[in-house]
Amino acid sequence: MKKNVALIFGGKSAEHEVSLRSAKNVADALDKNLFSPILIGISKEGSWYRFPSDAVFSQATKIVDKALPPQAEPVALISLEGKPVLYSLQNQSKTNVDAAFPILHGTMGEDGTIQGLFKMVQLAFVGCGVWSSAAGMDKEIMKRLFTEAQIPNARYMLLTPYKNTSYQDVVNKLGSPFFIKPANAGSSVGVHKIKTVEDFEKGLKDSFQFDTKVLAEEFIEGREIECSVMGHNREPQASLPGEIIPQHEFYSYEAKYIDDNGALLKIPAEMTSEALQKLQTLAKKTYQVMGCDGLTRVDFFLRKNGDFYVNEINTIPGFTKISMYPKMWEASGLGYRDLITKLIHLGLEKHSEEQKLKTSYLD
Structure with a gap:
């Protein structure tokens, strides 16, 4: 008997668009003899929508509430009588879900948040659990x-908006050049190679747009x-x-x-x-x-x-x-x-x- 597999993509992340590309490939490759796909896109605002077919990937490069692809159906993932169910907010229909395949790169998907939801509704899912997802996402905790x-890894310093660390402070400890990166981000979002004071000031401002913690890390050739x-x-x-x-x-x-x-x-x-x-x-x-x-x-x-x-x-x-x-x-x-x-x-x-x-x- 086929398993209903929810492919979940998009999300409130700087990697939203990349997630849709990954999801298209997974949907194309899914063995339809074994699994029935349920396509769920999370908008940039955090709303959940079910899509009737993989046409969503040709109709949209991103999911946003104000410009939804056709036939987007608002849904919620809930537990009903101890079983995971996808509940339609449009017509109150219910669909049993056997497993989730989260294809949510970055925050609100890779950091343990959605894995916690899966645990709450007792849904099987692909990939790491809550703790390992959260620890792997936070580069400071990971290191x-x-x-x-x-496990050998590059030396680093933690930078926060509340502590005034200068460019020279970092150079004195890590040498030059060095990298700065948001502690919780992926796909090299907010990552900069720093060679000068000007690089540091500009790069730090950008990195802090994505997280309140930034790592300065030694350059390893x-x-x-x-x-x-x-x-x-x-x-x-x-x-x-x-x-x-x-x-x-x-x-x-x-x-x-x-x-x-x-x-x-x-x-x-x-x-x-x-x-x-x-x-x-x-x-x-x-x-x-x-x-x-x-x-x-x-x-x-x-x-x-x-x-x-x-x-x-x-x-x-x-x-x-x-x-x-x-x-x-x-x-x-x-x-x-x-x-x-x-x-x-x-x-x-x-x-x-x-x-x-x-x-x-x-x-």
Whole structure:
């Protein structure tokens, strides 16, 4: 019997538009013999809408309340008699939902917020849980966990609007150049490479538009390597790695999504078998330390001396046509459609395990 899978995209995030592109690819690849898709777009204002078909992706590059695509139906995700249900605010109809596939990059989707809602309504979902999603999204918390677990990562300083940290303060501790980035953002939104006082003042102003915490991080010269990880936390699997060769100053939002020639992608990345084993072992360790489940992309810097540094993890990586996560699995022998199927099954398995846990002391 087919499972009803809610593909949830859009959201109140700077990565709203990228989310729609990822969702289109997932919808196209979904095995319709196994799953019936329910397309749910969250507007930039935070409203939930159900769309009757994947035509929404050709009708809109973003979901906004004042200019909705045709046949947008306002809905709410609720629990009814202990079961997750999609409730129509338009005609009061109810649709059972077996699993959710959140394709919500950035805040209000990748940071544990929507995962908390799924938990509340007892809905199985693809990807990491509340805690690992939140910790992976907040780069300061992520780096604290890395350091405690002795996972090599770049030195950093925390910048806030309430503490006056000067450009020279940062240079004295981290050297020059250095990067600044919002603690809670993705896809290089608000990220700047800083070389001068003027860069610092301008970049900091932009970064603070996206979060109240900003990280200053040392510049590590090295190759940019990524690795896809998948599976339950107790037994993760790591893909062959890929390498990003930016054609811009660094792998910025423009290089990722706007400029078709913004970066060269080499999959699999060239490295010795010893380096590959080291990378995959570190990727799986990072996945487990962060409490990840389902899927994560782990991003590295590889220095000339062979040392790997973990840059960050991404708990809802991109699924666009040029996204590294599915491409690295494809190079490892797992095609796009089979990847989507496996991720959904992992989510269903995790939910089934959790449902066996007691929630009442007296029963």
